[in-house]
Amino acid sequence: MIIGIDLGTTNSLVGVWKAAAAELIPNALGSLLTPSAVSVDDDGAILVGLPARERLLSHPRQSAASFKRYMGSNRSFQLGARTFRAEELSALVLQSLKADAEAFLGQPVSEAIITVPAYFNDAQRKATKAAGEMAGLKVERLLNEPTAAALAYGLQEGVGDRKILVLDLGGGTFDVSILEMFEGVMEVRASAGDNFLGGEDFVDVIVDRFMAEAGVSAGIPPRSASKELHANLRRQAEIAKRALTDHEQHEIELVHGGVVTRWSITRNDFETASEPLLRRLRAPIERAIRDADLNPDQVTDLVLVGGATRMPVVRRMAARLFQRLPIAQISPDEVVARGAAVQAGLKMRDVALDDVVMTDVAPYSLGINTRSRLADNSFLDGLYLPIIERNTVIPVSRSKQVSTAADGQREVRFRIFQGEARMVADNIEIGQLSVPVPPGPAGKERIDVRFTYDVSGLLEVDLLVVSTGQTVQLVIEGNPGILSQQEIDERLAGLRGLKIHPRDQAENQAVIARAERLYEERLGDERTAIGKLIDDFRILLERQLPSEIENYRTRFSEWLDRVDTTVFS
Structure with a gap:
């Protein structure tokens, strides 16, 4: 049995393809949503989900949330006496979802489809896969969240020639994908996004405005001086953000030093303060439209995904850009998980899904560093040579040939980047590898560089020295976001030693x-x-x-x- 998991910044869900339909699985509390939060109890036991989220306020130094934003980085989280990486905290959430699925299905579960933001980079994807391994799951595929959402809607609404635009604004990330459906084929045309833009940033808008207009004058200390107080303030700001979806005004009450500070914010004030975030939302949308070579009026279906899309200002912006009302038959909190369950059914080759074919694209351009000879015979270093360009249909394998740059060169070192900028310094380095070459005049030795990018968004790089036939495959070195298999095994052993509340x-x-x-x-x-x-x-x-x-x-x-x-x- 393969399960589908939406591993979210704020909430996570698990589903399964059962009886020719996607079915979401409730947790031990009977809820489909499991908060992506982890806390360490006073006796050292681990709490996951709603109990951990509640403890963000009462025990902020022993609790963590929103760690998905730091997948693939060296960021660590101190929970009581223990330190965790984002992968380990995510693994604890995945373990909880796995236990819920096993209790619901009445059988062990060892395989999963896990969704990721379309704009997750190589390190973030590898970190997500590592989290799945630490949770005791074989990750069959990493599925892009907007693709999962479109997959859920595509099957629900029936097949037809449609161009679907998916806006996925979750707690911590924003993705936009454009998909085309025709004759049972779902083809991703373009993806774009921002990995550090989500509902949490709109909460920050309210927090910052409160502090500027009421907090400082009321003697509220900065966050660094009172983590507990600001955990309460963030919660009050989250409540305000949600309340302003249905009401024109909301009042925040914050207790500090026995004194209650009251402050009101209107929906109009909130939306005005959120303008910089709305501009950031527009940029990936415009890039995706350009890459897909579409006009906005050619979009037939507008799908909003993620709890943050409930904000009226986001819905209005989307409707205004595309001159149509968004589709809302499936809860924006649930649609990605349902799509993951559909993908699980595809993986299990369920007969009800035999006619469905799906393609995806590379969200980033991927390439290497190179140099160019100028007219005066000098060289310009640090140039970016894309090998796989963004929004290329995957899986894909592409190669380009380069040559040695200096006389007597004995080794060629390649740095691997993802991004769109002309200079590699402005892109993200995801790895390095080198290959020995026979010494000779500059330009004599040629090296074939092949990039292979799979449907889970994982990259392999192969080098071939044409004259010797020697090959080298990519081994990521010095990337803080990627754990070695040995480190994964060690951390898995450490997680097994934790006391988990029953x-x-x-x-x-x-x-x-x-x-x-x-x-x-x-x-x-x-x-x-x-x-x-x-x-x-x-x-x-x-x-x-x-x-x-x-x-x-x-x-x-x-x-x-x-x-x-x-x-x-």
Whole structure:
């Protein structure tokens, strides 16, 4: 059985192709959405999902979220006494989704399709695959998120000649893809995006405006001086962002030093402050339209994906650009996971999907560093030579021939880049490799450089010295985003040694984490009442009487629902 996973910045989902349909799998709390958050409990045990997200406020130094943004980098996260890479935190989320799938299906799961932003680079894709391995999954394919969304809609709406534009604005990334459907073939025409633009940036707009207009004058310290307070502020800003989807105004209340600071923001103020982000959204859209050689009025279907596309300002911008209303039959939070489940069905060769063929494209140009001889016989170094250009249909294998640049050269070192700039210094280096050559005059020895790019977006580079027949294959050196197989195995062993809270205790963990968060937020008698209820519940848990625990948890949750008027899912 192959499962499909949407590994998101804010929330993650898991689905399966079953009975000729994509079906999403609920977690232990009965929700389809599992927050992409990890926390370390006071006893060192790992919490994943909703309990961990609740602890972002009450225990910010032991909790982490939005780590997907740092996949493929050296960024580490300190959770209590432990340090994790983004891959390891993602692996813990994937482990949780795997456990949910196994409980739902009643059988072990070892293979998965995992979605990634279309604009994820080579290091980020390899990091995602490594996270899957650490979670005990064989990653059958990395599927681009916009492609997954179009795949879900393509099958739901039936086949036809259509040009689909997918705007995927998640918590941390933005992707745009243009796909063409004809006679059962889904062909990606172009992709573009921004890996550091998402719903979290719109939350930052509200945080920054609060601090400028009310926070500084109220004596609110900077984030570096009070991580706990700013975790609360970010949560209040997230609530405000969501509330402004349906209301014209929202008030934030922040408690600091026993004093409540109140500040209101209108939808119009929020949208005005978000203008720089909207301009950043337009740039990848325009690039994708140009690369696909389309006019905006040729787009037949406009699909919005990701929770951040619920913001009216984003929906209006999209509708204005393409003069049409977006398709919204599938929840923007769920559509990518459903597409991943469809891809899992394709991988399993389900008969219901026999007529579906899908192609994808390379989101970046990929090439090498080179030099050029100028008119005065001097050389200009650091030029970029693309070998596979962006939006080339994949899988693909392309080659170009280069020659030695200096007399007596014994080795040619190649630096591998992705990007679009003329100078390699302005692109992203993803690896290096070298090949020995017989010494001789400049230009005598020729080397064939072949790039092979697969459907998961993973790159292989092969060098062939024409005169000797010697070949060398790419080995990534010094790239901080890529773990060696030995490092993956070592970190996998480390994750196996962690104490993970049992899945059947998830409801209790979630209630306690939520109550602790409310205790942090409230003051006076309400805080005292919450504290007493938490203590009583902990004592009850120690007694390990399931019927009493369930009865108390139900009543406790109902009481929290009445108190927590700003809860968001």
